Structures are given as structure tokens and as C-alpha cells.
Amino acid sequence: MPTATLITGCSSGIGRALAEEFQRRGHLVYATARRPETLADLEAKGIRTAALDVNDAGSIEALMARLEQDGVTVGMLINNAGYGAMGPLPELPVEELRLQFETNVFAILALIQAVLPGMVERGFGRIVNVGSVSGILVTPFAGAYCASKAAVHALSDSLRMELAPFGIQVITVQPGAIRSQFGTTAGSGVAEREERLSLYAPVTGAIRARSQASQERSTPAEVFARKMADAVLADNPRPVVRIGRGSSLFPFLGRWLPMRLRDRALSRRFELGRLRR
Numbered sequence: 001m002p003t004a005t006l007i008t009g010c011s012s013g014i015g016r017a018l019a020e021e022f023q024r025r026g027h028l029v030y031a032t033a034r035r036p037e038t039l040a041d042l043e044a045k046g047i048r049t050a051a052l053d054v055n056d057a058g059s060i061e062a063l064m065a066r067l068e069q070d071g072v073t074v075g076m077l078i079n080n081a082g083y084g085a086m087g088p089l090p091e092l093p094v095e096e097l098r099l100q101f102e103t104n105v106f107a108i109l110a111l112i113q114a115v116l117p118g119m120v121e122r123g124f125g126r127i128v129n130v131g132s133v134s135g136i137l138v139t140p141f142a143g144a145y146c147a148s149k150a151a152v153h154a155l156s157d158s159l160r161m162e163l164a165p166f167g168i169q170v171i172t173v174q175p176g177a178i179r180s181q182f183g184t185t186a187g188s189g190v191a192e193r194e195e196r197l198s199l200y201a202p203v204t205g206a207i208r209a210r211s212q213a214s215q216e217r218s219t220p221a222e223v224f225a226r227k228m229a230d231a232v233l234a235d236n237p238r239p240v241v242r243i244g245r246g247s248s249l250f251p252f253l254g255r256w257l258p259m260r261l262r263d264r265a266l267s268r269r270f271e272l273g274r275l276r277r
Contacts, residue, residue, distance in 0.1 A: 003075030003122075004028045004067065008054055008111065011038035014130070014178055015080045017225035023047050025229060028072065032063065032081075054081045054107035055099075060114050073118040076232075078128045079108045084145035086211040088200045097144045104148035105155065112159065116168075123167040128232050129156045131174045133247050137254035137262075140270045141210040160239055171232050174251070176244030177218040199275070206271040219244040 005022050009015040010031035019031035019042055031042050032052035039049035050066055053059040067074065085092065085100040108129055119125030134142060135149030153172055160170035197204060224243050231241040242248060253262065267273060 002028055002072045004030050004048075004072045005076040005078065006030045006032070006074045006115065007078040007080055008032050008052060009081030010042065011035060013221050014175070014224060016042065017221035018078060018080065018228065019047050020045070021222070021225040021229050025233070027076075030067070054111065055102050057110065060110055064114050073122070074115040074125070076126045076128065077111060077115050078130070079111055080130045081107065082130065082148075084142065084211070086142055086145065087207060088141055088197075089143040091197055091200060092144060100144045100148050101151065104145075105151045108152060108155065119168050120166050125168040126232065126237075127159070127163070127168065127170045129170065129172050131156070131172050133174050133176050133242065133250040135174070137250040139210060139266050140272060141207045169237060170239070171237050172240045173228055173232070174240060174242045174247060175224060176242070176247030176250065177216065178224045178244045179218040179220050202274050203271045210270060217245055
């Protein structure tokens, strides 16, 4: 039975670039997105496309049925779908934090569980979970996103050990700043939340700046996709792969810079001193 590379979150940015890169390398690619009409140009290039709402169990079941109907099984799953809920945690509705984890964390496990039977039966498979250096160096006004990506890293570490006996490799990719629609999506969410801000109204500019931070001097998505494909397709892939601007520096700072210095620098960068009373 032919094996496919299944990629989530392909409507733009990283996911789209990954779909094109893996197809160029001869993979049978299934590119998915919540709105399948955004994938029309990929389909025109010969990439198979499918609708997938990663938060909907019925949508996942429908995709698995489609793969079975097509007579293919998933050899590689790339969990790329995700977004960033930006804003100060003290004024972020808990429901928005819950949705952040539903999309960025819980959906990853749901997709893995869906493709796992086929991988176990073959005795081989690769699962690639896209985290972020934001899960290592946490900043103000991105707490929900940072927490979700830290959870992705921990989830992946556990899965890597738990699935190894079945011949399944789990790789965590931790991008730095990658050019994509992430900033646009995050920025629109910030704009919607601004009217609810009370304690943090004086620093709305800094909150907006944090939502766009990943797009400053960012690595092109196509370059990222090429380097990621090189890494995850290696004969013996590294368990953690870091690619993109800041992907080496930020983890170093997060791990070795004294916490008080880190807090002081980030508080200054995001204007928290203006809130002192």
C-alpha cells in the first residue's frame, strides 16, 4: 500500500511551503486545511488536498476514510496547524486559552492516534510536531501561545520514548522567526481583544508589537521547508530540530540567562514599566 506524507495547516506559510517541498522530493503529499478552497493552487500542482478541522473528531474521521478509500496509509505525519492567541494572560478569557490548547496541543495527539494503527502495523513511521522557540523563551503578551508550544515539546518528548518500541520516530521542530501569515492572524486577534483591555490598555502598542515579532527579519518559509525536509528525512534524524532566525539564540538565552535579567530585559522590551502604580 502506498504511503503518504500528511501535513496539516497548509493554507499559507510554513504548511504550504512544506507541501510543495515534500512533493518536489517525490512524496505523495496530502495537504490539509480547514478551508479547502485555499488549497486550490496546490491541487493544481498535483498535490492531493483535503478539508481538515483539526479540532473536529468527525473531520479527522472523514480524512482517515478518504485515505482508506484512496488506498494509502500515512508514513509521515507533520503536525503543523496552529495559531497564536496574543494578549496579557490576566485579561485573556479562559475559553481562548482552552481553544489555544485545543488547536496547538490536543489536536496533535488526536491526529497521531488516528494514524497510529497503520504505522504500528507497518512497524515504521515518522511523526513531526512543530513547536516553537517561544516554548523555551517565554515573553510577555504571548503566554497562551508559549505555554501551548512548551506543551507540544513535552508531549513530543514523551511520545518519542513511548513510540520507539514500535519503530515510530517522533521529531520536534522548533522554528525561530519564519515568514508566514502568523503575524497577520495574531494581530487581528489582538485588535479584537483591545476593547476588553483594562489593566493593559496603556501598552496596547507593545502587545501589537509582540504579535508581529516573529515576522521581523524572518526566514522565508521556502528556506525553512527545505531545511526541515533535509532534517526530518535524514536516515537518523535528530529528535529536536531548530531552524530559522533566533532558533539557536533564544533557547540559549532561555536556558542560561539568569531569570531576573531575562525578566528585566523582556519587561523593558514590552513596556511593562509603564504600568507601575
